[in-house]
Amino acid sequence: MPAQDRQTLPIPSLRNIQSFIAVANSLSIHLAAEQLNVTPSAVSHQIASLESWMGKKLFIRSGKGVTLTPTGEKYLREVSAAMSAIGRATEQVIKEKENAVLRVHSSPTFGLSWLLRRLGKFRAEYPDIILNLTCSYENLQFARDNIDIDIRHGIPDWDAYRVMTIKNDALVVLASPDYLREHPVQSPQDLLQQALISSTSTLVNWEKWFAWHNIDRPWLNFSLSFDRSYMSFEAARMGLGFILESKLMAK
Template sequence: MQLPPLNALRAFEATARLMSLSKAGDELHVTHAAISHQIKHLETWLGRKLLQKSGRGITLTAAGGEYYRAVSGSLAAIAHATGNMRRDHDMRAITVGCIPSIASRWLVPALPSFQESDPDLDVRIVYARAEERFDDESLDVLITMGEDLSGGRESRLLFSRRNQPVASRHYLAKRNWTIGDVSLAGADLLHDESVDGWKEWFRKAGQKATEPLRGPMFQDFNMLATAVIAGHGVALCPVEVFRREIERGDLLVLSDIATAENQGYYVISNSWAKKPVRRFIDWFMTECGSGA
């Protein structure tokens, strides 16, 4: 592996980027003369002229410009990898953005088990809106609806968003219904932000609903969940997210017909996420029964 003198390489990259021997010296904490000496050393080693005088300043030669483009990208990659390596070692906390429906049902209840398995790593949970996108300046992990197809992102499917009608036993008893004879067209419908979800369900089921669709509307999905569990009516809910409530019998699934079957909830991070972040994601995927 033919590598040039690395100190000379750093001096050349800084000078070419800043277009100044003096500024390069200030950045690298050496004198103007030391920078000039290192660049001449590199030019001798390469057998090519990299810089030339231009008035009172300097410019890159054609060979210098080509070499700078290669060198700057390589040094940036090394700096990025080194920073990640150091942060992996020094990292003491990660920030996780999570939409409330997943946070309240899955993340917050399970968090003590992660703290037991990884006691030196603190987890900061922040509120995330459903439309929020992953921003690696403020988040290490985002748990939300929909995947992120941007370059450099990794999206892992946590839950399907398959929505089916659910209600509590208390509600069915109040209406004197059993699961087999529920008439959803005559049910008290609960809506998540708009009536569009129920309209889509009735269309897919081939049933005619009473128009206009009535019933309370909830902007926050946790309020909708509270209402349906309390027996206020029938709601369209992502059955995987409500798996525990369904297994306990708090909610009953009233129909096999579903909407939003091709949508999902995802755990999103950088594809080069640090090891503590990957440990957290693997743990949470396992907690939710979505694999390691």
């Protein structure tokens, strides 16, 4: 049967059905009324309403009480199973622990170096929240990409969104302690003679950094270049050169 046909099947009042099941099981309108905490006349009215709606006799009434007709017996089997299924489904939904899903987007390096280390504390404080973390360098759109929070690095000039600052950050020149001992620098000018590692995903590159320090360099020859900041960090830890990266991510 097509879905649209199932959805339009006639369904009587659930109150009528409850009264019918109570009377059919007890074969007594008075006992059914006590069970349902209503008056016997209310139960009789519900049964009469159901029989009128169906156009079928469900009970045979006599001075000794009521008995089911063959139609009533068949209907009792069907609706009892249906009402039990409704009861089980309702109980299951009530008992189920509803978990909210929080969809967060960040850059790969922020997700790996900063956010991941704090997820244990977050889960301890909010055990009912399922965190879905997506990492990329794309500028996502909340509605289109189905995200709740987008963690971005930069100057907060996104007027269309509610913006909250997590941490103030700065770009700093970094190298491993061993590399610094072997390649000491006293001024920004000294870095021109060192192995510089480029991160193409940072907001400020080496060229801009040298320009800020009024150092003119027509071109820079990078020893290594990465499109992921966490790879630049790892290269610096291995003593492969200097990087210009986030101070926050280095902690």
